Amino acid sequence: MDRRKFVAATAAATAATTQAQQPAPVRDKPLRSEHWGPLYYDAAEKAQVDEVVDTGLPFRFSSRRGIAALKVATYEKEFAAKIGARYALAVSSGTAALECAMAALQIGPGDEVILPAWTWHSDCTAIVRAGALPVFAEIDETFNLDPSDIEHRITPNTKAIIAVHLQGSPAHLDPIFAIARKHKLRVIEDCSQAVGASYKGRRLGSMGDIGTYSHQESKTITSGEGGTVVSSDPEIFERAVRFHDVGSIRPPHSETLGATKLAPFVGTNFRMNEFSGGVMLVQLRKLDAIIASVRANSARVYEALSKISGLRFRTRPDSAGDLASPVFIRFESKAQRDRFLDLMRAENVPATPPGGSVVLPIQSYIENKVATHPAWPTWTSPRGRAIQYGAASCPRTSDVLSRFAGVPVGPKYTRQDTDDIVAAVRKAYPAALKA
Ligand SMILES: Cc1ncc(COP(=O)(O)O)c(C=O)c1O
Numbered sequence: 228m229d230r231r232k233f234v235a236a237t238a239a240a241t242a243a244t245t246q247a248q249q250p251a252p253v254r255d256k257p258l259r260s261e262h263w264g265p266l267y268y269d270a271a272e273k274a275q276v277d278e279v280v281d282t283g284l285p286f287r288f289s290s291r292r293g294i295a296a297l298k299v300a301t302y303e304k305e306f307a308a309k310i311g312a313r314y315a316l317a318v319s320s321g322t323a324a325l326e327c328a329m330a331a332l333q334i335g336p337g338d339e340v341i342l343p344a345w346t347w348h349s350d351c352t353a354i355v356r357a358g359a360l361p362v363f364a365e366i367d368e369t370f371n372l373d374p375s376d377i378e379h380r381i382t383p384n385t386k387a388i389i390a391v392h393l394q395g396s397p398a399h400l401d402p403i404f405a406i407a408r409k410h411k412l413r414v415i416e417d418c419s420q421a422v423g424a425s426y427k428g429r430r431l432g433s434m435g436d437i438g439t440y441s442h443q444e445s446k447t448i449t450s451g452e453g454g455t456v457v458s459s460d461p462e463i464f465e466r467a468v469r470f471h472d473v474g475s476i477r478p479p480h481s482e483t484l485g486a487t488k489l490a491p492f493v494g495t496n497f498r499m500n501e502f503s504g505g506v507m508l509v510q511l512r513k514l515d516a517i518i519a520s521v522r523a524n525s526a527r528v529y530e531a532l533s534k535i536s537g538l539r540f541r542t543r544p545d546s547a548g549d550l551a552s553p554v555f556i557r558f559e560s561k562a563q564r565d566r567f568l569d570l571m572r573a574e575n576v577p578a579t580p581p582g583g584s585v586v587l588p589i590q591s592y593i594e595n596k597v598a599t600h601p602a603w604p605t606w607t608s609p610r611g612r613a614i615q616y617g618a619a620s621c622p623r624t625s626d627v628l629s630r631f632a633g634v635p636v637g638p639k640y641t642r643q644d645t646d647d648i649v650a651a652v653r654k655a656y657p658a659a660l661k662a
């Protein structure tokens with residue numbers, strides 16, 4: 228054998244031995260990640276859509292449909308009852324719901340709103356589009372607002388706090404409400420990523436001045452796009468309704484409110500249609516079943532993983548009330564976390580960094596203060612000109628996000644799926660700590 232052939236043969240033999248020594252991955256194929264709502268689509272959603280097609284009445288305020296048969300209106304009534312709020316308004320998206328919240332609380336130029344540095348764009352864009360100033364506070368290991376980082380950011384212009392309940396888990400509501408009461412601030416609960424979850428026995432969205440929800444495809448229940456606003460304050464609700472429908476109010480909202488208080492004002496059109504309303508209505512009736520399945524599957528994972536020495540989870544202010552997915556694991560460093568992600572991928576059980584949101588102060592349009600018009604009031608006020616965003620404004624947020632990895636658990640996961648998650652973490656976690 229010449230030298231070239233000898234080297235090639237040796238390399239092939241080594242590779243074969245290494246392959247033989249490599250333990251098989253936990254799964255042959257990657258564990259699927261699921262969008263929950265569509266997994267539950269069945270004849271009920273189909274019947275709702277068919278009915279709208281058959282009747283030819285897709286407009287939510289159609290006078291040809293009897294009030295009792297209005298799908299969006301029925302959805303609103305049932306949603307309010309489910310959440311435990313007096314009123315609910317269906318809108319076209321979670322972003323629209325946030326813009327309604329700004330209008331409903333009369334937040335505008337000169338006002339400041341505190342929100343977490345890590346959340347979805349819409350929390351910030353709703354503030355900016357109202358002409359107000361976004362002021363970011365750090366998150367803690369709940370991935371939600373750190374209550375200890377709020378008070379020093381309050382100025383005489385601060386009007387509201389957006390408590391966003393991210394990745395299925397409630398924010399620390401008790402201390403946030405205490406701060407809001409002390410400083411006479413409004414609280415908006417953005418429940419888009421935690422639809423149906425609760426805090427100390429009450430559903431998210433029902434405790435603040437106003438609550439908002441998204442029903443985009445990746446949320447708990449969905450009509451592809453959609454949103455809901457809830458409030459128990461009749462004046463706040465009337466403003467939200469009027470804003471979403473070019474300043475007007477019609478039945479059934481005018482009937483629900485009884486005497487309306489406000490004159491028309493400038494609004495927009497964020498109305499939901501009857502196709503979405505019908506789908507949302509039947510999805511809503513499945514909400515508790517979806518959440519119960521996720522919690523049952525997640526409980527198996529939490530229980531098994533809690534026996535791994537040293538393993539710590541994300542901080543959960545209400546582990547009985549949250550949506551329990553993804554299951555987030557804490558690391559001491561980004562290097563360990565990244566190694567864990569690689570190892571889990573090799574096991575075909577993908578884990579991901581905290582997702583579904585962005586670190587807002589480092590987005591270029593925020594860091595550079597770019598609105599739709601150069602004279603936009605947000606950043607032309609003295610406070611707006613002075614405020615500094617960028618990475619230096621939220622170091623703890625970036626640190627927290629760099630040290631966690633999450634494994635999503637779906638409502639239709641089998642026992643084998645959750646067993647595989649546990650087996651993969653048992654292999655990958657101790658190995659990642661060696662990084
Ligand atoms: C926290 C949060 N707020 C608001 C929204 C906006 O919802 P939508 O996409 O329905 O406009 C989202 C969407 O992902 C979100 O995650």
